[in-house]
Amino acid sequence: MLIEMKDICRDFPQGNDVIHILKNISLSVEKGDYLAIMGPSGSGKTTLMNIIGCLDTPTSGHYLLDGEEVRGSGDNHLADIRNAKIGFVFQSFYLLPGLTVLDNVCLPLLYANVPKAERRERAAAALERIGLADRMDFYPNQISGGQSQRVAIARAMINDPLLLLADEPTGALDSASGKQVLSLFDGLNENGTTIVLITDNQSVASRARGTKYILDGEFVEKGVLEA
Amino acid sequence: MFENISLAFQSVKSHKLRSFLTMLGIIIGIASIITIVSTIKGTNEQIKQSLIGAGNNAVRIRLCQDNYEYDFSWNPLPEGIIPISEETRQELAKIEHVSDVSLYYVRNYAENVYYGDQSFNGFLYGIDQRYFPTSGYGLRAGRLFTEEDYRTCRKVCILDRAAWSTLYAGSDPVGTTIEMRGESFTVVGIVDLNSSFEAKIETVSDYYNFMDTSGGIIFLPSTTWPILFLFDEPQHVALKADSPDDMTAIGQKASKLLSETQISSSTETGFSYKGEDLMERAEQLQQLSNASNTQLLWIAGISLLVGGIGVMNIMLVTVTERTQEIGLKKALGARKNRILRQFLTEAGVLTGLGGLLGVIAGIGLAKLISTVLETPTSISIPAILIAVVFSMLIGIVFGLLPAVKASRLDPIVALRRE
Numbered sequence: 112m113l114i115e116m117k118d119i120c121r122d123f124p125q126g127n128d129v130i131h132i133l134k135n136i137s138l139s140v141e142k143g144d145y146l147a148i149m150g151p152s153g154s155g156k157t158t159l160m161n162i163i164g165c166l167d168t169p170t171s172g173h174y175l176l177d178g179e180e181v182r183g184s185g186d187n188h189l190a191d192i193r194n195a196k197i198g199f200v201f202q203s204f205y206l207l208p209g210l211t212v213l214d215n216v217c218l219p220l221l222y223a224n225v226p227k228a229e230r231r232e233r234a235a236a237a238l239e240r241i242g243l244a245d246r247m248d249f250y251p252n253q254i255s256g257g258q259s260q261r262v263a264i265a266r267a268m269i270n271d272p273l274l275l276l277a278d279e280p281t282g283a284l285d286s287a288s289g290k291q292v293l294s295l296f297d298g299l300n301e302n303g304t305t306i307v308l309i310t311d312n313q314s315v316a317s318r319a320r321g322t323k324y325i326l327d328g329e330f331v332e333k334g335v336l337e338a
Numbered sequence: 339m340f341e342n343i344s345l346a347f348q349s350v351k352s353h354k355l356r357s358f359l360t361m362l363g364i365i366i367g368i369a370s371i372i373t374i375v376s377t378i379k380g381t382n383e384q385i386k387q388s389l390i391g392a393g394n395n396a397v398r399i400r401l402c403q404d405n406y407e408y409d410f411s412w413n414p415l416p417e418g419i420i421p422i423s424e425e426t427r428q429e430l431a432k433i434e435h436v437s438d439v440s441l442y443y444v445r446n447y448a449e450n451v452y453y454g455d456q457s458f459n460g461f462l463y464g465i466d467q468r469y470f471p472t473s474g475y476g477l478r479a480g481r482l483f484t485e486e487d488y489r490t491c492r493k494v495c496i497l498d499r500a501a502w503s504t505l506y507a508g509s510d511p512v513g514t515t516i517e518m519r520g521e522s523f524t525v526v527g528i529v530d531l532n533s534s535f536e537a538k539i540e541t542v543s544d545y546y547n548f549m550d551t552s553g554g555i556i557f558l559p560s561t562t563w564p565i566l567f568l569f570d571e572p573q574h575v576a577l578k579a580d581s582p583d584d585m586t587a588i589g590q591k592a593s594k595l596l597s598e599t600q601i602s603s604s605t606e607t608g609f610s611y612k613g614e615d616l617m618e619r620a621e622q623l624q625q626l627s628n629a630s631n632t633q634l635l636w637i638a639g640i641s642l643l644v645g646g647i648g649v650m651n652i653m654l655v656t657v658t659e660r661t662q663e664i665g666l667k668k669a670l671g672a673r674k675n676r677i678l679r680q681f682l683t684e685a686g687v688l689t690g691l692g693g694l695l696g697v698i699a700g701i702g703l704a705k706l707i708s709t710v711l712e713t714p715t716s717i718s719i720p721a722i723l724i725a726v727v728f729s730m731l732i733g734i735v736f737g738l739l740p741a742v743k744a745s746r747l748d749p750i751v752a753l754r755r756e
Contacts (some may be wrong), residue, residue, distance in 0.1 A: 166669060166749045186671045201753070205666040220669040221341060232750020266670070333427050 112175075112272055113305050114163060116139035116170055119156050119172035121328075132330040132338035133169070134156045140307060142273070143295050145300045147308045155328040157278065160309045164197050164276045165189045177273055194222050198267030202279035204259040206266075213238065215249040216266045223270060239266040241295065249327035257288025268304070275299060275309045281315055346687035349656075360652040361692030363645025364732065366723045368693045370638040372700025375721040378631045380714035395582055396473045397589045397613055399596060404608040410571060411447045418602040419572040419609060420749040426599055430577060433591050435584035439574040440468035443563045451556065453505045460501050460553030462518070466565035470529060472578045480527030482510040483559050487526075491561045495523040499530045501554025516556065519566050520627065523558065572600065575611075587725045589613020589750050642729070645692070646736040653685050653740035655745075662743050665752025678745040685737025688732045693729025697722050 116238045121133040132155045140146055150156040161167035164172065165181055168189070177196060181212035184192070195201075198219075206215045225233070238247050241261045246254055253260070260280060267275055277296070279287035293315065300306050308319055316322045324331050349706070350357045370662045401408045401419065408416060422441055430439045443464035451458040470482060476501070495516060502511055511525045529594050563571065577592055595612035657664070664677055701717055709717040 161750050164669070166753075187675075190668065190673045191669050193596075194670060199669050203751070205662065205669075207666070209352055209662055218667070219670045222518075222673070224678065270671075290404075 112139055112146070113142045113177055114138060115173075115175040116163075117173045119159075119162060119169045119174060121155075121162060121167070122170045125241060127135075132328050134161070135172070136325075136328070138154060138304060138323070138329065138330075140274075142305055143300070143303050144209075145296075145306045145308075145320045147316035147322045148325060149313070149316050149322055150325035151311060155324045156309050156325050159325065160276060160278055160307075163274075163307060164199060164294075165192045172274070173309050190222075191318060194219055196273045198264075198270065198272040198275045200263050200267050200275065200277040200280045202282040204256075204263045204283070204284060206250070206259055206262060209249050210250075211247065212243065212251065212254065212262050214242050215251065216247075216269055218266060219270045234265070237269050237272060238262070255288070256284050257291055260284060260288065260292050261295065264292070264299075268299065273305060275304050275306045277306065278312055280308065281310075281312070281313075289315075342683040343687060345680060346684040349684055350688055350691065356652065357688060357691075360688060361645075361695065364642065364689050364692030364729050365643030365645075365696040365699060367638055367645045368480040368696025368729055369699035369703060370641065371635060372697055372717075372721060372725055373703045373707065374634045374638060374703035374713040376700070376717050377713065379716040379718050379721075380704075380708065383716050384714045395579040395585060397577045397579055397585045397592065399589065399592050399611050399613050401572050401574065402610055402612045402723070404610070405610075407446075407612075409446055409611070410443075410567070411445050411449070415568050415571060416609060421570050422573050422575065422596070422600060426596070427575075429595060429599075430575065430592055433577070433588055433595075435580040436577050436588055436592075437580055438468055438472045438601045440472040440576045440577040441466050441560070442469050442576060443560060443567070443571055445567070445576055447558070448518075453511075453514065456505050457506055458501065458516070458553070458556065459521055459722065460504070461555045462566075463555050463557045464560045464567075465557050466560050469557070469576065472576045474532045474578075475529040476532045476640050478528045478530045479510070480525070481527075483557075488559050488561045491565065492559065493521060493523045493562055493565065494526045494559065496527045496529055496557040497525060498555040498557070499528065501556050502528050504554055518556075518558075521561075521565060529557070549711075564571055564721055577584040578586060580650040586613075642732060646689075646732040649689055649733055650736040650739060652680065653737050654743065656684075657740045659683065660744075660750040661747060663745050665749045665754075667752060668747070668749035672744040677747075678741045679746050681741035682734050682737050685733035685741070687733070689725060689733030689736075692733075693726040695723055696729065700725075 116138040119133055119136040119138075120131065122129045122131050124130075127179060136159060144268075145232070148156050148159065156165065156317070157286075158312075162169050165176065165184075168174075168182050168184070176192065177309060181189070181192065190205075193216070206212075207218070211217075213231065213234050216237055217230045220230040220233060235244065235247060238244050241264065243258060243261060243265070246258060246262075251259060251262075261284075264275075264280075275296075280292055280296075284292065294306070296306055297318065306319070308315070310316050325332050403416070424447070427439050427441060444461075445462040448458055448460060448462045451462070465483075467485075467488065470476070472720075479495070482496065483494065486492070497505070497511055505511070506514075507515075512527060514525050515522045516525060517523075539675065549705060557565070560573075575592060575596065577588055579588050590613060593611040593613045600610050600611065601654070667677060704715040704717065707713065
């Protein structure tokens with residue numbers, strides 16, 4: 112079991128009140144799974160993604176990632192977990208504009224203290240695999256959105272993470288580029304990468320092997336969401 | 339570390355105008371400090387040189403009574419003062435930073451010295467063979483004294499340039515005879531100070547410093563001194579220092595040693611050996627000019643402070659602008675310290691670069707001032723190194739707050755900000 116969440120709650124204080132963003136969420140994801148989490152905006156899906164991605168910690172409940180309890184870890188330990196076990200893909204790519212495509216892909220390896228020569232070698236190989244070897248010395252503003260997202264995926268996968276966490280990966284792309292990105296995900300999943308995808312797009316979610324629906328901080332049946 | 343530096347350079351480069359404006363405070367601060375320090379150093383060196391005579395580094399120790407030089411011209415042989423022995427001379431030569439020691443006799447007011455119908459009113463020096471090298475004299479014409487001159491007490495003499503020009507008005511003196519107290523001395527050569535040093539007479543005290551040697555000097559071998567004057571006359575001492583900075587210390591050590599060994603303690607006559615305190619006078623003058631320049635340095639320091647605050651300000655803006663970048667880096671696994679170091683390095687590189695430009699501007703300004711005002715400047719390498727390191731430190735100190743702010747950013751908040 113890669114992800115085991117039990118009774119996860121996340122509260123945010125707002126003024127004198129407390130808002131319960133997540134209410135007793137329990138979730139299990141097997142290794143090699145491909146799960147989509149769907150929900151409208153404000154449903155708590157981004158908060159859930161932040162907790163799964165160890166960017167945030169739950170207020171209460173247990174979260175075991177790869178058998179390790181995450182709640183209560185310090186900032187540095189969380190950073191190490193993110194670096195070693197999780198790859199992120201965001202809606203707006205988040206490529207650093209001052210770095211070349213190659214250097215962007217290198218970043219996670221830099222934080223894992225991999226020597227420079229090996230970093231470049233591995234990043235170049237990763238770009239080769241997604242068919243962007245000829246773009247490695249370009250800057251992010253010189254490539255298209257679809258290419259940017261593929262670079263971001265290469266960056267997310269460079270550390271061979273256990274989990275690929277994607278937040279609306281196709282949200283900023285035209286449909287052709289979006290399809291390319293999704294088929295890239297399919298390929299990664301076939302090779303054993305666990306993927307959790309957060310989206311509000313039904314056709315994107317349908318690519319996953321399972322879908323969970325979230326509304327007001329709780330998992331609900333599909334029908335409830337559509338109603 | 340290396341990555342951080344190259345990243346920092348990239349970020350400085352990507353905001354050229356902003357980086358330059360941020361650096362400007364540091365540039366101005368460092369430039370003014372370098373200019374002031376160069377001017378101070380130049381002035382100090384000028385003071386030293388004009389008081390000491392460039393490069394000769396000779397310290398003179400004189401026998402004094404009640405703090406005034408004991409003058410043999412009018413006074414009898416002092417009681418209780420032992421002539422300086424060769425052993426004592428060697429003792430003196432062992433003092434740190436002393437390269438040579440010479441003993442010599444002096445008459446400040448030569449009486450009954452004539453060449454033809456010209457009367458000489460300068461100094462008479464009875465010198466040993468070390469005197470010329472120790473005091474920085476070089477031969478200009480004829481020859482120096484030989485072993486033979488000393489051993490056989492030959493009545494020969496050498497003129498310095500001033501004595502030669504007052505007595506001979508430019509004609510060749512070698513071979514001519516000078517009459518001293520009824521004895522005939524043959525001129526064998528002319529010497530002159532090695533460094534062509536023209537004293538700049540600007541004040542009355544300059545006049546007294548330099549004009550007392552204006553009548554010139556006639557040098558005799560020390561062994562012939564008793565022919566004209568007295569046996570067992572206590573000598574003066576000239577010591578050659580390795581550098582002008584050692585002169586005061588050497589003067590103090592040598593005069594202490596001489597006062598202890600040469601003056602018998604039973605006499606209470608107020609005798610002592612005293613070093614010529616040209617260096618002390620130079621230092622007094624330097625302190626005067628330093629005092630006013632220190633105030634300037636403080637003002638320049640304030641401009642550095644202002645520059646530092648400017649750096650802090652712009653770094654805070656940078657952190658705000660780059661929250662997304664920080665958030666992403668954190669999401670990818672960058673630890674707090676790495677973010678902290680990145681921003682500190684950036685601030686350090688920014689101000690270090692500013693410091694470097696400031697040094698260049700400062701040197702340029704110092705050169706400009708020295709050309710326009712015709713004052714000397716001297717570039718100080720340690721000052722430059724300190725300036726660059728100090729400006730980097732400013733960056734790191736003032737960059738600390740923004741860097742800490744960056745490192746503490748919550749990755750979710752940072753990523754959410756579009």
